[in-house]
Amino acid sequence: MKRHSHQRDIILEEVRRGKTHPSAQEVFDRVRPRLPKISLGTVYRNLEQLAAHGVIRKLELPGQQRRFDGDTSEHYHIRCLACGQVDDIPGPLLVQIRQLPDTLNNYTILGHRLELIGICPRCRETAGPNPSNGQ
Amino acid sequence: MKRHSHQRDIILEEVRRGKTHPSAQEVFDRVRPRLPKISLGTVYRNLEQLAAHGVIRKLELPGQQRRFDGDTSEHYHIRCLACGQVDDIPGPLLVQIRQLPDTLNNYTILGHRLELIGICPRCRETAGPNPSNGQ
DNA sequence: ATCAATAATAGGATTTATTATTAATTGATA
C-alpha cells in the first residue's frame, strides 16, 4: 500500500458496510455497480493488502472460501452449518486460551483459531438451508 | 459404505499408519505403490465416507487443504505457520468451551473448532520453512 | 458355484477459488 487507489477506497467502504462477512466474490459484486470496470483480481489483491495492514480481518474458514471482516476488534465467530452464514460473537477471548503456555509440544505458540458451529435462526425456522443467507 | 472394497481397506490402513495427518493427495501417493490403478477420486470418496462413519476424522484447516486423522479420540491440533505440519495436542477439551450454552446469538450450537497456530521445532531450528514437513 | 442387481471404481473432464502474468494506466514526487 505504497500509494492510494480509488479502487481500494471503494473496496474498504463496501467491506465495512453492514456486519456481514463477505467473500471476495461478494465484495466484487458489491463494488461493481460503483466501479463497473474493476476486476476480480484487483479485489483479491486489495483485500489481502488491507488484511496484511490490519485495516480489515481475513477469515479463513475451514472448508469454505475465505471471508473478510471490517470489524478488527478481537472477537470470535459462529458459522451456520446449513447455509454458511457467519456472525460475530461479542465478548472477550476465552480465559483458558489466554493462559496457554508459550510453548506446547515443542511448538512456539503464536495464536489460535476458534469458531463455533451451529444452525442459524433462519435455517432452524425454515427447516432447511436458506440460500439467501450466503452459501 | 454398503459394500466392502479392497481399496477402502488399504486407504484406511494408510491413514492409520503413523501419527501424520495426510491430505487426500498424500494418501493417494501412499496407496499407489500398493494399488497402482487407484484413482484420486476413489481416495477422496472413501476418505469422506470413512469420516462420515466416524472411522477416521476429517480436519478442515483454514486456508489449507483438508487433512485426515486416523486417531478419532477427542483432541486439538497445532499447526506450524511456516511449513503446515499438523501435530496433536493431547489432553481434554477446554472446560470453558464445554460449558458454553446451548444457544448463542440465537444459533443452536453444535460444536466448535479450535486449533493453535505456532512454529514447529524443525522450522524454528532451521530458521525457515522445512519443505519436508508436509506443505 | 452361478447369476443378476447394483455399489464402487478408474480415468478423465469439470468446477471453483485463488494466484500469476502482462501491458496499460495512475498517483506521488522531483
Added chain:
DNA sequence: TATCAATTAATAATAAATCCTATTATTGAT
C-alpha cells in the same frame, strides 16, 4: 509536468476438490 514505480484490467494459469460415465467387483439369492 516529467518521471517512474505502484496499481490496474484482463486474462491465463494453478490447485483442490467434485462430477461423469463406462467398466468392474461385491453381494444376496438361486
